[in-house]
Amino acid sequence: MVNEKSFLYLWVIVFLALLGKSTQNCPTTVAFHANSLSNTQLLPGNKLVFRVIKVNQGGAYNSRSGIFVAPQNGTYSFNAHLCLVAGNALGFDVMVGSSVYSSTYARGYTGCGCSSVPAIAVLKQNDQVYLRWKTYSHTSSSVICQSIPQSTFTGMLIN
Structure with a gap:
């Protein structure tokens, strides 16, 4: 069965073909939404790995490594939202390669x-984006809430 989005995309391809235009430079859909941290006992410098993928159009997010790899050049938008149990503090960075693009801190x-942090980055193909746990003390062995509200990591190609 063809849904509205598929029909519209097919219509655009046919329309461009009738105009004699190529579809080679049409943007690819790149978007991901992941939740459920696999590593809730975090050490400073660890990557945050979200194991449940809700959306992964373009296949750029890896749920084993926690790394998003840009499939093409472009401007990307990312958002991370982490929730921690009471009595703990958290800090994490949105990393592009080895550069910190944005950071946040919160105390439960x-x-x-919970704390959220956005990041917009101009990436080249194969640039890597991930979340990195920062150096903050905590008092329990598992600092991340695994219930509602959920911790999430999302991203998409916007241009």
């Missing part, structure tokens, strides 16, 4: 405390 006072 009651229930699950």
Whole structure:
């Protein structure tokens, strides 16, 4: 069965063909949404790995390594949202290669405390983006809430 999005995409290809235009430079859909951290006992410098992939159009997010690899040049938008158990502090970075693009810090006072951080980056093909745990103390062996609200990592090609 053809859904509306598939039909529209097919229509655009046919329309461009009738105009004599190539579809080679049409942007590829690149988007991912992952949750459920696989590593909840975190050490400074560790990559945050989200094991459950809800969306992975373009296949650029790897749920074993926690790394997004840009499939093409472009401007990308990322957002990370982490929630931690009460009595703990968290800090994490959005990394592009070895460069920090954005950082956040939060402390959980009651229930699950959350912090989000956005990042927009101009990437070249094969650039890597991931989340890195920072050096903050915590008092329990598992600092990340595994219930609602959920910790997530998302990204998409925007241009």
